[in-house]
Amino acid sequence: MSLNAETAAETAGLRRSIDLSRPIFGLLALALCVLVILPIFWLAVYSLQNDAGEWTFENFVILATDPTILRAFGLALLMALGVGILATAIAAPMAWLAARTDLPCRSGVRILVTASFVTPPFLGAIAWEILAAPNSGIINGIYRWLFGLEADAYFVNIYSFPGLIFAIACYTFPYVFTLVANALERVPSDLEDASAILGASQLTTLRKIVLPMVMPAMLAGSLIAVLQALTMFGTPAILALPAGFHVITTKIWSLFQFPPQPGLAAAAALPLLLITVILLRGQKWFLGRKGYTVIGGKSGSARITNLGVWKWPAFAFVAFILSLAVVFPYAALLKAAVTTNIGEPLSFASLTWQNFNFVFFEFDATRLAIWNTLVLGISTACIVTILVVVISYLVVRKSFPGSSILGFLATAPVAIPGIVLGVGLFLSYANPVLMLYGTLWILLIAFITIEMPAGYQQISSSLSGMHPEVEEASRILGASRLTTLRRITAPLLKTSVIAAWCFVFIGTIRELSATILLTIANTKLVSVIIYDLNESGNLGAIAVLGLTLLVVSFAVVIIAHRVPLIARG
Amino acid sequence: MRGFFALVALLAGLIAGSAHAAAPVPYGITPALIAAAKKEGTVTYYTSLELVAAEHLAKAFQDRYGVKVRVERAGSERVFQRIGQEYLTGIHNVDVADTSDAVHFTYFKRRGWLSQAVPAEMARLWPADMRDPEGYFAAFRADLSVIAYNKRLVQPQDAPKSFADLLQPKWKGKLVKGHPGYSGTIMTATHTLSKALTWDYFAKLGQQNVMQVQSSTDPPKKLSLGERAVQVDGNEYVVVMQQKKGVPLQIVYATEGTPLVVGNAAIFKTPAHPKAAKLFYAWMFALEAQQLNSDFGGVRSFHPSVKDNSGRPPLSQIKLLRSDTKELEANLATIKRRYEQYFGT
Amino acid sequence: MAFLELANLTKRYGAAVVVNGVNLAIDQGKLVCLLGPSGCGKTTTLRLIAGFAVPDGGEIRVGSRVISKAGAAKPPERRNMSMIFQSYALWPHMTVFENVAYGLRLRRLAEADITKQVGAILDVTKLGALAQRYPGELSGGQQQRVSLARALVVKPQILLLDEPLSNLDANLREEIRFEIRSLHDQYRYTTVYVTHDQTEAMTTADVIVVMNQGAIDQIGSPEDIYKRPLSEFVARFIGGTNIFRGANAGNDHVSADGVVLQCGSGEFGPSGETAVSIRHHDVKLSETQPDFTSNVASAMVERQIYLGSHRDYLVRLQTGATVRVVSDVAVDIPAGRQVWLYFPPEHCRALAR
16 A cells, blocks of 8 residues: 555545556566466577577478478377367267256266366376277277177277377367356247247257357367367377377477477477467357357246157267266276286286275375375465456456456467477576476476466456446445455355366366476376376376375365355455 | 587587596495485485386385485486486486486486496496496396287297297287387387397388387286287386286297396486485495395396396396497487387387 | 535546536535436546546545545545445345445444444335345345445445436336435435436435536536526426527527527527527417417427326427427317417527527
8 A cells, every 4th residue: 555646735645546456467467478478488489499509490491391290290180170079079969968958867967077077188098098908908808708709809999099089088078068058058048939939849949049059159169179189298198109109299298308309399389389379269259259159148047858758868878978988987997996907807806905005105206296286286276366366357347458468468378288388388497597497386387377267267257247336335435455355356256266276276186298398206296197107007006096186186176165265254 | 598408419429528537446335324324314216117116126225224215217218308307407306316228327427417436246246347437337237128928818839939020910910019219228129129130120010000108117018918919129027027926928038139228327426315325326236136126126137146036047048139338329319210200109 | 615526527538538627516415416318427427536537637625635636546445435336236245234234344343333333224224124135135126225225324424326226117216216315314415416317316416417428517406407407408308398499589589490489588699599498398289379479380280199197299380390299188189280389488498508
């Protein structure tokens, strides 16, 4: 409050229109610039230099001519497209069934979709190795046993291009599901009634009214799935390498092998950044056609369609998809956790605590990694939540001209794939001036940057739904801006704040693509340990750690929901 | 900042400039050393040993001296990359390290990142060509990159006898191998074989639909799972470990020869725990650790008193393919490029 | 000396001047209505008084202390005002009691005093039984009463109301309107009330300030404003009127639309042109020609609507201009009939602007 421009005694207490929010704005803008622009700046610099530090386009020439890099780009795009199509094809009908029909166990469906969302994709990929490796995979074993086939016949092969698409789609379809289900819930029933009254059958109404209305949400969801797939590192590293091909993220990673080629890695990262930006613009365009989508008002809640004879077939479809994404993989992990050799059939005799014993008592990296993961997860979640609340507040309340730039900066990291950010951060913070590499700080910076857009989206949308008069009423009654924020705004945002917190927390503990480049022995995280264990083939230990990660994250989420983070005003 | 990667990448062209002193006086494990190490409490050990074997070693040391070993396990090339990144950015986290790529230690030495240390037991017993004349590093272990198969999936009479056999059509889709970009063992073996069998061999092998894993410790595990029938390369010691768990794996010492992979170890220049590092390093070459490594880990030892209890033939009876460290170092980039050309990654 | 003064108050948003040199002095205890169409700057003026906006020019003074001037403003929370919002702006996470007690808690009153004062104001606003409810459980009228109670309980120096009734239905609007006035009579807070509804202004205000395009058009009592408008805008905006625009014909006469009108009051335009306003119900309609030399015109009934208490006529003069007339129900002339109009001079008001 020392910033009042108090003038003469007669005008004591007058405040220039600059108040606290302006320095806060300055600081935030600066912090966001450092977070977002610095790594990209270094990427650009490195991509334009050769090993001797001379300015050159050499890296881009290699990029454009090296067939291995071009192939990796091509495969990555194909893979991402495949994931987008597959994810949409399974998620959109499921969303409709869960949101608008009398499907049995609809809340169960949502819980399992959430479980799929919480599952780190690399963990899912490892589980699918156990299930669908061509020879040792459980599914293929059952297939051979069922049909009495010889030893090398297989039904599915996860180490393949389609297998990779499938394994990614299993953990990206929740994005499509959530967006479509929410949009469907907002299609008011009177629009459907209007169609019905004009003589349209239920199917026609669905096709001609409902589908077009949720189309933008669906396309937006598909684009997110495409984006996730394109920038994903863990799953391709686990499945594509054994299959003998690179996608762009694994290729960038391999450029860090000895002798490292950071310039080329930076150059390869930039087109990925460009593709991401283009895809995001596409998504904005789809969602931006408001007249098409926005379905405001309370004009009747969503109507439930009676499935009739299709009830159980539909249920079977949904149950099948969710089994593939959640039930089977976790069953496989559970089996791996309690047996010595996953290849053996399960029996009481083969049950063992050996893996648990190894992970928790013999393998000393575990406890440190779990500790690091929790510390980082919780601190990232808290910092991001506070940041996005303040930023959203300044942006949504248009505190002063130019505040919208903060919103842009806070969403910009969406366009930076994790591996690209990892490269950029490494280049930015591994130097004698600013030596953060090797500490948890660089990971914290990475996670804050990666998770900010999601948190910002969540908070700013619920804040813009809140009438500014609600805050003004508090101020005119004598509460300062800060008191108002604390006693009115924050409690009203509580639900979204908690949701954003959980979202960030889960996002942090499942992050691998930036993490893999930024950890050292003392800053290992559970995700990296799982990746390392996979590299040396310790499935049992992976299963134990993966299940631990899941239990811990569910526990934290539940606690976060229970404990009132912000006392009621 | 700018110099960082430039320096790393200049590796191949770097010439050993600084003159090194002769090997230092050997040291023994004295009560004073033990006491000092205990005071430090911990030693950080970067290794490419199989994780369970490494943890076993750590536990034995801790039980014996009450000093904790923090094990940081990754494939050799990743250990190397990590140490490189850390040292170049001024992080001196590692006390003692070993990898299965001999190139790494000549590089470390040239960069001046290693301490001179010669444990008495090693000075006495190790063959001269298995340790650095100036005492910067020594061969902690030796291993073979071997062909192996799962006896459940392959009958002994059908089993391959040589690398050439692996090109037979019947092995298509049944082979698994490690990756030279991630594993020092595989890097060394690939270099050795490319000399012995020519690159043409790998071009043909690339047509066999080989399952590609990263670490050389992984192929034996893929055999155990039954995921693939035969490994082209992979650690002999991991196969032995799997055999001990009762998995029916069989090692094949190829008629063309078997690549020998020497795993060096060293103490780093400015360790965070100098005394504990010295103690651990001395112990690593002592009979206890070497025997443990042989019994539990299944690696080969240069300690003459170690008894190999696994029943496999001694090194003297195996046709070994040795690699030339200098030549390997000069060819790193070529090997990786060729490899990606033939195997896709 | 006036209690609340706006001196040459100006506010711009970009190039648009939203409030343009407003001068206004409000005496202590008066209820002043800012009345005008949407976009006339009345709400911005109110937000300037509240301190939510900072003026670009001029000053706001309370009790001769400057609280806002160009580029600087005392923050809202230190103005000792309270405000009632169009959206009620109740806090959904607090009960009625907590909503009302909020301002008192900020003033760090003892909990016993808070309970007493909140109880008292809830009784006055007939909300006593609803104290433990949440705003979501209340009707629109009840919500607005909570909003009133919340604003009044802190005993503000100045009370501000921003279109408080616009979200209510017609019946409630009337009820709350009288309630606001009677609460004002009871507490006598200096009050600024913004509305676009003239009936609302007339029933509640001591003084009405008509605003148009960012500036004040006229200030006066409700009766002043209605009976003695100073501009065509005010005459049209407050109660329906017929406007004739014509040339000054000297001697209080204006000639417009083929009619010569003698005006009993008002001011004539300096440029020789003047508008004449005559209220709908002041025009006399008859089927026979009135016995006057001026202020008479012949016309034809275009339509007639029966409204129970009166009849509403639309008649067309020979020049084609239309005139609206409200007459006694007894005057029943069907459409298409030729009629005579008489505009009594005492009701013809000349408007210079």
